[in-house]
Amino acid sequence: MLYLKSFSVWWLIFCVFTLSFSVTANESKSGGHTSVKKEGANAFSLPAANLPMSKRLDFSVGNSFFRNPWVQAPASTDARDGLGPLFNTNGCQNCHVKDGRGHPPEENDLHAVSMLVRLSIPAMTDEQKKAVIIHGVIPEPTYGDQLQDFALQDQTPEGTIKIHYRDVPVTFSDGTTVILRKPSVKITDLGFGPMHPDTLLSARVAPPMIGLGLLESIPDETLQAWSDEADKNNDGISGKVNRVWDVQKQDFAIGRFGWKAGQPTLMQQNAAAFNGDVGLTSRLFPNENCTSVQTLCHDLPNGGQHEVSDNILKFVEFYSQHLAVPIRRHVDDPQVKHGQALFKQIGCQNCHKTNVKTAQREGLPALSNQIIHPYSDMLLHDMGEGLADNRPEYLANGQEWRTTPLWGLGYTEEVNGHTYLLHDGRARNVMEAVLWHGGEAEASKQKVLQFSADERAALIAFLNSL
Incomplete structure (x- = not known):
């Protein structure tokens, strides 16, 4: 009997320890079994950890088309010719540097490089x-829906x-003041005459590439269940899906990608x-x-009827689907745990959802049935x-933005050498990004403004740590 009691106690201790370890391990693997343990400048550039070796060649081929520059046609490298004649960059990697986050130009820079400006006019007729x-x-009418600041x-x-x-100064309750910066965009040296007088401008930096295949694998039903456009639960949060045109299906679909979920x-x-x-x-997109x-x-x-072949598109799609999310760090640190509790306490998780399961996807087993934590x-x-660009896009109005996934946030500086955040890179660090939140996030921001210095540091x- 004594042996059985002793065994039961040790078994209970083992189960508690195992459960605790499992929770910590799961929290650290933001991308589920696709997550990788990698630090440094290449932390965003590895394939999913569970991608079989037989598929890694496809990943590498996609990487080559993502990384290497395109050239003017005609050229001896006919698989990569057709650049321009108007363009923002000659290769994907120039904007998504090391598969990471772009940044706005400095005030005296000649080119934006990893930031572009969307253009449109109001729909009146x-x-x-x-x-x-x-x-x-x-x-x-003259410049289209995006300004190209390079030409052949x-x-x-x-x-x-x-x-x-x-x-824009913002002051915490303890008297600490943070100076935010509000950008204004101007287009000079117009090459084809004046723009429409009512042109709407929206600056956009390149977002990081990690975990995109997992985000694509979240079931439509899950996104629809999270949607609460009329705020029926009265929590002040009224997220909605964007409905956009799917060129391949020739039908409407839920938007997932882009700062306003336009693709x-x-x-x-x-x-x-x-x-x-x-x-x-x-x-x-067969037209120049x-x-x-x-x-x-x-x-x-030009480089032919379709300058980017279907094969190239498929390889780049596979590459962008399988770029891995690096694991979280310092998940057991007391300060990090305190910050996590504060994050939940002030309601951030209402939009930055922490847990979701991906769907079963045919031909993409590495992305299927993963428990992920995209935030x-x-x-x-x-x-x-404060964050409005006043430029609608499908169902998104001028003040609405898609919730940015936070996974990999803590790797930004070591991957890209900066900490510029938000759609136009105006925030120079994490706290500035938090303080730009308004609208549905205004109540949460006001709670942050009441935080002590220690609480701010914990958040x-x-x-x-993400």
Whole structure:
């Protein structure tokens, strides 16, 4: 009997220890079994840990097309020619540096490089309002829906992006003041004449590439269940899905990618970036990114009917689906745990969802049935006037943004050498990003403003552990 009691006690201790270890291990693996243990500049560039060796060649081929530059046509490297004639960059990696986060230009920089500016005009006529349903925006008539600040040699770029900032002081209850910076965007050196007087501008930095295949694998039903556009539960949070046009299906789908969830799939996101950012056509986007005013697209040689072949699109899709999320760090640190408790206490997890299971996906076993912790609900939320770009995109209004996944946040500086955050890179660190929250997040921000210095440090420590 004594032996049985002793055994029972030890068995209980073992179970508690095992459960505790399991919870910690699961918390540290933000990407489930795809998560990798990697630090340093290449922390965002590894394939999913559970990707079989037989598929890693596909990952490497996709990486090569993502990383290497495209060139002007005609060229001996006909698999990579067709650049431009108008473009923002000649390769994906130039914006998503080391598969990480872009940054805004400094005030005296000649080019934005890893930031672009979206363009559109308000939908005023019935015809324009119908067009918005399919296209999401009404492009600016002369320059289209995105400004290209590069052009081929001897050609004229569309313009130069200039960013200026004004100080916005914010004070905590203990008297500590933080100076935020509010950007204003101006386009100079216009290459094709004046813009429409009502042009809407929205600056966007390149987001990190990690975990995108997992986000694509969250079931539609889960996102719809999280949606509460009418705030029926009266918690002040009214997230909604964006409904966007799926070019391949020729039907509407839930938007998942882009700062306003304007793209439904990684395939379409990648093809749109090839077209808008690099000036390359594909089966999904067969037309050059020139307007009728810009005749250079028709006058110059191109790289063929589809400059990005279906095979290249598939390899780049596979690559972008399987870039791994690095594991969390310092999950057992008392300060981190305190910050995590504060994060939940002030309601951040209402939008930055911590736990979700991915769907079973045919042909993508590494991404299937994973318990992941993206810290995002993938929904659109009103973030207030402070962050507003006042530029609608499909169902997203000018104050709404998709909840940014927070996984990998603490790796930003070592991967990219900076800590610029938010859609236009205005926040220079984590706390500045928090303090820009408004709208549905205003109540949470007000609670942060009441935090002591120790509580603020704990919250930052937790966010940097992700």
